[in-house]
Amino acid sequence: xxDPQAEARDPPEPQAETLVEPARVNGSTAEATLSGTELAWxxxxxxxxxxxxxxxxxxxxxxGFQVEGRVLKVATFARGDDARPPSxxxxxxxxxxxxxxxxxxxxxxxxxxxxxxxxxxxxxxALGRPKRLLIIVNPYGGNKGGRKVFQTEVLPLIEAAxxxxxxxxxxxxxxxxxxAHSLDLQKxxxxxxxxxxxxxxxxxxxxxxxxxxxxxxxxxxxxxxxGTGNGMVQALLHSAGEPFSMSNAVFAIIRGHxxxxxxxxxxxxxxxxxxxxxxxxGLVADIDIESEKFRWMGSARIDFYSLLRVVNLRxxxxxxxxxxxxxxxxFGDPVEQTTSYKSDGASNTMxxxxxxxxxxxTCTYSGPSVDEADLKWRSLNGPFVNAWISNIAFAxxxxxxxxxxxxxxxxLDAAIIKDCPRSVALGLLLRMKDGSYIESPYVxxxxxxxxxxxxxxxxxxxTIGGIIDSDGEVLARGDVTKTADEPEHLMAYGPPIQLTVDxxxxxxxxxx
Numbered sequence: 255x256x257d258p259q260a261e262a263r264d265p266p267e268p269q270a271e272t273l274v275e276p277a278r279v280n281g282s283t284a285e286a287t288l289s290g291t292e293l294a295w296x297x298x299x300x301x302x303x304x305x306x307x308x309x310x311x312x313x314x315x316x317x318g319f320q321v322e323g324r325v326l327k328v329a330t331f332a333r334g335d336d337a338r339p340p341s342x343x344x345x346x347x348x349x350x351x352x353x354x355x356x357x358x359x360x361x362x363x364x365x366x367x368x369x370x371x372x373x374x375x376x377x378x379x380a381l382g383r384p385k386r387l388l389i390i391v392n393p394y395g396g397n398k399g400g401r402k403v404f405q406t407e408v409l410p411l412i413e414a415a416x417x418x419x420x421x422x423x424x425x426x427x428x429x430x431x432x433x434a435h436s437l438d439l440q441k442x443x444x445x446x447x448x449x450x451x452x453x454x455x456x457x458x459x460x461x462x463x464x465x466x467x468x469x470x471x472x473x474x475x476x477x478x479x480x481g482t483g484n485g486m487v488q489a490l491l492h493s494a495g496e497p498f499s500m501s502n503a504v505f506a507i508i509r510g511h512x513x514x515x516x517x518x519x520x521x522x523x524x525x526x527x528x529x530x531x532x533x534x535x536g537l538v539a540d541i542d543i544e545s546e547k548f549r550w551m552g553s554a555r556i557d558f559y560s561l562l563r564v565v566n567l568r569x570x571x572x573x574x575x576x577x578x579x580x581x582x583x584x585f586g587d588p589v590e591q592t593t594s595y596k597s598d599g600a601s602n603t604m605x606x607x608x609x610x611x612x613x614x615x616t617c618t619y620s621g622p623s624v625d626e627a628d629l630k631w632r633s634l635n636g637p638f639v640n641a642w643i644s645n646i647a648f649a650x651x652x653x654x655x656x657x658x659x660x661x662x663x664x665x666l667d668a669a670i671i672k673d674c675p676r677s678v679a680l681g682l683l684l685r686m687k688d689g690s691y692i693e694s695p696y697v698x699x700x701x702x703x704x705x706x707x708x709x710x711x712x713x714x715x716x717t718i719g720g721i722i723d724s725d726g727e728v729l730a731r732g733d734v735t736k737t738a739d740e741p742e743h744l745m746a747y748g749p750p751i752q753l754t755v756d757x758x759x760x761x762x763x764x765x766x
Contacts, residue, residue: 450481
């Protein structure tokens, strides 16, 4: 496959002249140097007196700067003690061992300070840092703390970085999708979600429903955790060895690094939904959706309802068909012939690539095009306790569902829990923290190019099915617990639901 990261790689380090200037740094006489992307200073007489050379990397240690007359004020978010103690307006979410601070460089003239400010600004621009952001805040997600997160965690860092922004709150379901669908994208360098994972998925769906989707989907998206699960942020930070925190998530956006992100088309007939995270059916979907009635318990609702569901463990009949990735052909049983599945409602003999759905007015994205005649399907038969199909490693901060998942490898990671005793199911849930549950003989873990779920009824019932959940959105529901105020679902429970991957289609801000 082509390298999907090529479009998302960061620009090379800028080459610029080295600046050297006598100055006072944090009140001490020093020689300041700006070389490449490094700001350094050495106290006068350091060699003679044993003083140390201090340095900050523009890319990884500095939020932004201001020039005020002869003074250059550098806002830092660095490890170690190069900066002053954190500002009272600093980020309460914590940043591991990073702390907000400020380095004050007083030059001999205003001209020198301005010259340094211009040079740092040019280097930031060459690093690809965003200058203008749309920030979408969900005030209702998680513990309804989106506004507070924006005010106390996001705003101080964004302002210190000198980034211009427009903030818009969501007011109803799918509002973020509507915003992304109609947005003038030329005004922004990225779209940031202060929310749980669901708002990010809405934005991706909105971008792909535009008639300029091929350009729109390349606009970087980002996320600051303000929901219940926050799996995407955890996956991004973990991949860079960064601890989970709101401030680290914001700083990753400020730094401007981007990585490619697979987009999965979830299709049933002519209905489609675009996912960037995961799909669940069985135990985990039941816990995620049915525990909503205990939202007043906060995050404890998940632990409480998990125990309840294990005590009353459900199994589901059904079949899972899949096209294994190279090296995973040993899983499942071969399928001699599969029913033709028309993902675009018209033809299933398209060449590999991407496809559009067009009418007289618009031409939108319809998912990756696949010639199913070339696909070699295999299958697993139920009953199943849980099926987890994921593009990322984490479902939440403390749940690693797919330890081998990669953001843009063009495959989905399937973790299928087969029928097992309640005691085993409880043990598997406890081992999800570090992903070791996949080592159980009751779990089949493999990568797929495409996957089809044929969901059946709950074992022991002739009428009740289960829940199929994608990125927090209930796609299909076959039980009888749907509430009166619950919206109609996109898909029906029972007919096949197919997942195919478009490798590296989207871009997301990432720590590296």
